[in-house]
Amino acid sequence: MQLAARGAMLGQNIIGEVTESIHKFLIDQYSLTEQVPRFEEDLSFVPKDREEVVYIYMYRASQNPNLRNAKRYRQAPVFVKGDDSDEENLFYHRPPLLMDLFYLVAVHSKFRSDAERLLGWAMVALHDATHLVYRPRKFSLPDGRLVDSIGRPYDLKADPTDDDLYMEKVSLAMCDDLTVGDAINFFSIQEAPYRPFLTYRARVALDGPLVAGDGGTTIRIPSLGRKDRQDDSEALTSSSGRMMASRKPPEGREPPGPEPKNLRRMSEEPTENSTDTED
Numbered sequence: 429m430q431l432a433a434r435g436a437m438l439g440q441n442i443i444g445e446v447t448e449s450i451h452k453f454l455i456d457q458y459s460l461t462e463q464v465p466r467f468e469e470d471l472s473f474v475p476k477d478r479e480e481v482v483y484i485y486m487y488r489a490s491q492n493p494n495l496r497n498a499k500r501y502r503q504a505p506v507f508v509k510g511d512d513s514d515e516e517n518l519f520y521h522r523p524p525l526l527m528d529l530f531y532l533v534a535v536h537s538k539f540r541s542d543a544e545r546l547l548g549w550a551m552v553a554l555h556d557a558t559h560l561v562y563r564p565r566k567f568s569l570p571d572g573r574l575v576d577s578i579g580r581p582y583d584l585k586a587d588p589t590d591d592d593l594y595m596e597k598v599s600l601a602m603c604d605d606l607t608v609g610d611a612i613n614f615f616s617i618q619e620a621p622y623r624p625f626l627t628y629r630a631r632v633a634l635d636g637p638l639v640a641g642d643g644g645t646t647i648r649i650p651s652l653g654r655k656d657r658q659d660d661s662e663a664l665t666s667s668s669g670r671m672m673a674s675r676k677p678p679e680g681r682e683p684p685g686p687e688p689k690n691l692r693r694m695s696e697e698p699t700e701n702s703t704d705t706e707d
Contacts, residue, residue: 438568438635442561443489446529446598446630449560450484457553465546471534471620480546481536483623487614488605492526492631499523504638505594506567508579518641519569524633530605532614534625547624554600554628561598564588570640596633603629 451467458464465480475481501520508517533550537543564576564586574582577594588595605627606614615622 438566438637440634442598442632442634443486443527443529446561446632447484447486447531449598450531450554450557450600453557453560454482454484454550454553457556458549460545460549465535471615471618474536474621478538480542482546482550483532483534483536485532485534486529487532488530490528490530492528494526501639503641504567506575506577506579506638507592508569508575519567519638520641521638522636524635527632527634529630529632530603531600531628531630532606532611532625533628534623536623543624547626551602551626554626555602557600559597560600560630561596562588563596565594565596565635567635567638569638598630598632600628600630603627605629 455464455467463479465482466475467482467484469483469485471483471485473481473483499522501522504519504521506519508519533554535543535546535550537546563584564582566582567575567577569575576582576586578590578592580586586593606625611625612622
């Protein structure tokens, strides 16, 4: 049986793209004063003048428990018609890896009232960030082509009103993830003064490669092991299919310790060649 072809890995850049989207969203939405605040990721940065600063720092990433154990391949929501027929090619993929990204948003100003005003603006602005990342979902075919769910060449500006077009959406939600004591320790580690802060959670999905299929119920894919390691076919497996350590069977060796005495079971009858004597 010929192994199925695999597409390229996708989704590994979504974490950095979410951070950049938060920066861009707040810069575009700011309208309090003529001068836009400075956006920083280094919490220890302190301006020397009256410049206002908004700090955005991703401090934690954790896996969402949903679909954690769902590793079975299933049909991907992408439909590409063949070149010679009207039949659609079938592709399979694993469920996406769902991740929760936690961000700390803090503000700095020379006067505390201005810092509180800036924090209130950031809170209201991020509350409306329902489409922080909203774009057509990208799929990488085994032949290297990048398409959307309809099978068209990928276009970031495609019409999102199409019902058959799957969209990738990332939004923020305010959460109470850090206590005041945790925040004080966090700022102390960064050698930064304590500032008013908010915590937000962004939920993202990291998609893996697509696997080409022929419509059957069995998909055979190449092993994910390294090529410089022992071949999987040489590895030992139990009757249930569980991998076992590959080791040689023990050789017949004499047990350690003194020479064993001539012992026999009580049920055994003495033979003519027996040398046992009673003291």
